[in-house]
Amino acid sequence: SAVISQKPSRDICQRGTSLTIQCQVDSQVTMMFWYRQQPGQSLTLIATANQGSEATYESGFVIDKFPISRPNLTFSTLTVSNMSPEDSSIYLCSVRQGDNEQFFGPGTRLTVL
Amino acid sequence: GESVGLHLPTLSVQEGDNSIINCAYSNSASDYFIWYKQESGKGPQFIIDIRSNMDKRQGQRVTVLLNKTVKHLSLQIAATQPGDSAVYFCAEKAGSSYKLIFGSGTRLLVRP
Numbered sequence: 001s002a003v004i005s006q007k008p009s010r011d012i013c014q015r016g017t018s019l020t021i022q023c024q025v026d027s028q029v030t031m032m033f034w035y036r037q038q039p040g041q042s043l044t045l046i047a048t049a050n051q052g053s054e055a056t057y058e059s060g061f062v063i064d065k066f067p068i069s070r071p072n073l074t075f076s077t078l079t080v081s082n083m084s085p086e087d088s089s090i091y092l093c094s095v096r097q098g099d100n101e102q103f104f105g106p107g108t109r110l111t112v113l
Numbered sequence: 114g115e116s117v118g119l120h121l122p123t124l125s126v127q128e129g130d131n132s133i134i135n136c137a138y139s140n141s142a143s144d145y146f147i148w149y150k151q152e153s154g155k156g157p158q159f160i161i162d163i164r165s166n167m168d169k170r171q172g173q174r175v176t177v178l179l180n181k182t183v184k185h186l187s188l189q190i191a192a193t194q195p196g197d198s199a200v201y202f203c204a205e206k207a208g209s210s211y212k213l214i215f216g217s218g219t220r221l222l223v224r225p
Contacts, residue, residue: 001159031211040121042202042215043157058212092156100145100206102213104156 002027002095004105012111013083020079021108023093028073031096034066037107038089046091049076083112121200123220132190136203136216141184143205147213148177148188152199160188160201190221198223 003026013019023032032049047055047068055068069077080087093105126132138146144165149157163170163177163186170177176189186203200220204213 004156033211042217043204043213044215045212048211096211100147101159101162102147102204103159104149107156109154 001101001103002029002097004093004095004103006091006093006105006108008108009106010109010111012113015084015112017083018079018081019083019110020077021091021093023076023078023105025074025095029095029097030073032070032076033094033096033102034068034076034078035092035094035104036089037092043092046078049078080110083110085112088112121218121220123222125222125224126193127224128193128195130193132188132193132197132221134188134190134201134219134221136186136188136219138184138186138203138205138214138216140205140207140214141181142207143214144208145206146177146179146186147204147206148175148186149202149204150197150199151202151218157202193221193223195223195225197221 005024007022034046035043037043045058046061047057049055049068049070051070067079088111090107090109092107094102096102147162148160150160151157161172161177163179168179174191178187200218202218203216206213
């Protein structure tokens with residue numbers, strides 16, 4: 001499976017600020033995804049990061065709040081904008097390999113004060 | 114519909130015993146399922162998957178069973194070890210959709 005890294009691994013931020021999370025994959029992948037995992041809960045898909053075009057957002061998530069970049073087939077960024085304490089979560093990057101398998105990065109643990 | 118739980122059920126087992134973790138999925142069109150293990154402070158780790166044309170698949174110490182009639186999935190872990198302690202999530206996918214829908218998760222605690 002692909003090796004996926006994320007930066008930063010964790011951060012504590014002040015409300016109203018923005019944080020950009022980076023996801024790097026060790027091989028080229030067509031499909032990359034960003035998930036949110038709120039404390040003690042399951043994973044929710046934020047968006048699919050498309051190379052060469054705008055990301056595809058799921059219901060309840062908008063580009064102004066979570067802008068995504070996908071400049072090439074091994075890298076993507078997710079920005080959490082104008083943060084509030086409700087944005088405190090783990091943000092996870094994942095990639096699809098093979099027919100269906102999805103593999104996850106280690107996550108970025110965000111705390112907003 | 115989507116299943117995102119607010120409560121995390123816990124399964125406590127004795128080291129060496131077998132564990133069975135259950136998952137009820139909601140979409141009868143789902144045809145692909147994955148089990149993930151998430152240890153504290155880490156991202157979900159792929160354990161095993163199964164397609165809907167199968168009812169059983171075995172890996173190393175793990176077996177996944179699929180009952181499409183009642184939309185139920187289970188993960189069996191043989192000879193549970195302390196390193197198996199984690200939260201386990203099932204995920205489902207339907208047809209050509211790329212989207213994984215995650216279950217609410219089960220916490221497995223292994224008693225020494």
